[in-house]
Amino acid sequence: MIYSIDTAVYIYGRQLRQEKHMKTVLITGCSSGFGLEIASFFLAQGWKVVATMRTPHQDLLPPSQNLKILALDVTSPESIHAALDAAGPVGVLVNNAGIGWLNAVEGTSMETARDLFETNTLGTIAMTQAVLPQMRERQEGVIVNVTSSVTLKPLPLLSVYTASKAAVNAFTESAALELEAFNVRVRIVLPGRAPQTRFGDTARSRLQKQGGFPEAYSSVVAGVFASWEKQSESALTQPGDVAEAVWRAATDPSSPLRIPAGADAEALAS
Ligand SMILES: NC(=O)c1ccc[n+]([C@@H]2O[C@H](COP(=O)([O-])OP(=O)(O)OC[C@H]3O[C@@H](n4cnc5c(N)ncnc54)[C@H](OP(=O)(O)O)[C@@H]3O)[C@@H](O)[C@H]2O)c1
Numbered sequence: 001m002i003y004s005i006d007t008a009v010y011i012y013g014r015q016l017r018q019e020k021h022m023k024t025v026l027i028t029g030c031s032s033g034f035g036l037e038i039a040s041f042f043l044a045q046g047w048k049v050v051a052t053m054r055t056p057h058q059d060l061l062p063p064s065q066n067l068k069i070l071a072l073d074v075t076s077p078e079s080i081h082a083a084l085d086a087a088g089p090v091g092v093l094v095n096n097a098g099i100g101w102l103n104a105v106e107g108t109s110m111e112t113a114r115d116l117f118e119t120n121t122l123g124t125i126a127m128t129q130a131v132l133p134q135m136r137e138r139q140e141g142v143i144v145n146v147t148s149s150v151t152l153k154p155l156p157l158l159s160v161y162t163a164s165k166a167a168v169n170a171f172t173e174s175a176a177l178e179l180e181a182f183n184v185r186v187r188i189v190l191p192g193r194a195p196q197t198r199f200g201d202t203a204r205s206r207l208q209k210q211g212g213f214p215e216a217y218s219s220v221v222a223g224v225f226a227s228w229e230k231q232s233e234s235a236l237t238q239p240g241d242v243a244e245a246v247w248r249a250a251t252d253p254s255s256p257l258r259i260p261a262g263a264d265a266e267a268l269a270s
Pocket of ligand 1: 028030032033035053054073074075096097123146149194198202
């Protein structure tokens with residue numbers, strides 16, 4: 001095909017602009033665990049990284065011209081608005097922020113259930129809504145939603161947490177279809193169990209505040225802990241597994257919609 005000079009310059013300029021935006025990733029929940037690892041990984045690949053956290057800590061990541069650390073609470077519309085204003089154009093959004101919870105349905109207050117959905121589910125939807133206009137306009141973008149391998153196999157004591165993540169799977173699968181028309185790719189990364197992040201500690205302190213597990217469920221609780229003790233180290237998920245899966249989701253247009261991360265997640269998905 002032969003273009004006029006003007007058209008060629010326009011197409012080239014658009015490509016350059018798109019490449020610039022496509023190499024900027026905004027990640028939620030970067031204060032620890034997977035989010036911090038994903039931010040380091042993308043920085044190491046030479047991307048511009050907007051690492052967001054509820055309470056910004058400037059010293060968690062190595063200083064870099066490519067790094068912007070911004071405050072962001074995904075449950076606050078004002079905070080989302082301010083962070084996206086300060087971030088500039090975002091090519092890839094990684095919805096990673098999340099809170100964990102382990103307890104029986106009867107041991108889960110409605111306040112905790114609402115908190116889980118507010119962060120894990122509605123936070124993801126709100127962030128997606130907030131970046132979509134710019135991606136749709138540019139006809140380019142990727143959204144990666146971090147859910148969990150617990151959505152692949154039901155486990156006791158995880159009903160409310162799993163529900164909050166399974167809702168994100170369903171949301172993502174439907175959104176992926178309507179966004180194809182605008183060249184916006186949407187992917188789900190499903191990590192397995194990673195006890196080395198702060199996830200378990202946060203869930204445990206919330207559990208203690210709420211009075212622990214109901215007495216009637218003590219044998220179910222013992223069964224869950226016993227099954228975890230049997231899980232070998234090599235069958236767990238490392239933060240690096242999640243960073244690699246997110247990288248694949250962000251950069252490989254032929255990647256599948258659901259990408260398990262970690263040996264245990266891959267085993268469940270196969
Ligand atoms: N670890 C696992 O076993 C596991 C397995 C499967 C999936 N996941 C998922 O992986 C993601 C990351 O978890 P992780 O293991 O890395 O746990 P983590 O170390 O506890 O990290 C969770 C991050 O989410 C942030 N966060 C919580 N509420 C937020 C909010 N309202 N707004 C913005 N950020 C918020 C936390 O920030 P603060 O420091 O401010 O609390 C923290 O940075 C979560 O979505 C989790 O559900 C974890």
